Amino acid sequence: MATQHKTGSPPGPKKNERWTMSLPWSNDNNGKFIVDSSNLPESAAEGIRGHLKSQEHHIEEARQWQNASSNVKTFTLVNNCKETIWPGIITRGSDSNDQGFTLKPGQNAFYNATTAGWSGRIWARTDCNFDKNGTGKCQTGSCGTSLKCTGPSSPPNTIAEFTLSNDVDFYDISLVDGFNLPLVIAPINGKGNCSIAGCDGDLRQNCSSELAVKSDGKVVACRSACDVFNTDEYCCRGAFANPVACLPSNYSRSFKQICPAAASYAFDDRSSIITCSASEYIVTFCASR
Secondary structure, three states, X not given: OOEEEOOOOOOOOOOOOEEEEEOOOOOOOOOOEEEEOOOOOOOHHHHHHHXXXXXXXXXXXXXXXXXXXXXXXXXXXXXXXXXXXXXXXXEEXXXXXXXXXXXXXXXXXXXXEEOOOOEEEEEEEEOOEEOOOOEEEOOEOOOOOEOOOOOOOOOOOOEEEEEOOXXXXXXXXXXXXXXXXOEEEEXXXXXXXXXXXXXXXXXXXXXXXXXXXXXXXXXXXEOOHHHHHOOHHHHOOHHHOOOOOOOOOHHHHHHHHHOOEOEOOOOOOOOOOEEEEOOEEEEEEOXXX
């Protein structure tokens, strides 16, 4: 379970106060977060531009934690949702270090990753209930039964995917496992084809009845056709395990229509995976148009 520390007293976060969240399972300085409780602007676009400007000193602290190493990149996770979320991070590479933590509305967190073969996935868990020992479950995006992820996420959920190197990074927003929240990636100080990737539309509002996941009569997530029907054709496997045979379905087309900058099915790579070399990436949950 993550422990929180704040400079000064009294206890309890207040607006514009800053907390440092140290994670006891982190390797050296990797996996440390700064959580900021300042309110975000209403507009996601303004949030990406204006909020970053206001957080420059926090970003600099994140850099200093890694001794200003050029082999470290910073992810800023922003909760622009109206409700608390529980981001999950699962990684592969030299500093493989899976994470999970709480992020309240208007808060952001920083995650540092080395570029030496690092790849990972970032997503939001929703409607979670964890006890004091960090044990519990979530309505969507679960990655085990603890606050810290112990494995990959369970669909349906929207996923930010990254593969980092010293020269060029690859990133995308994937709807291959379905959708639970709008999610956007924005590169900062990037070189190359550094466009914004993601899905700022809400697929839950137009989710087909056969794909919809409901709670108390409300659609809380939208499953993928592969997850629902589990056929080779929808899952791009077997005889369909190549981009020539596996084509968009009506379901993935509906995803793509609402979220053109996200991967809607397994071979939807050409228009969805972005190559860029940036020092920082902003991952915004509940980004809105």
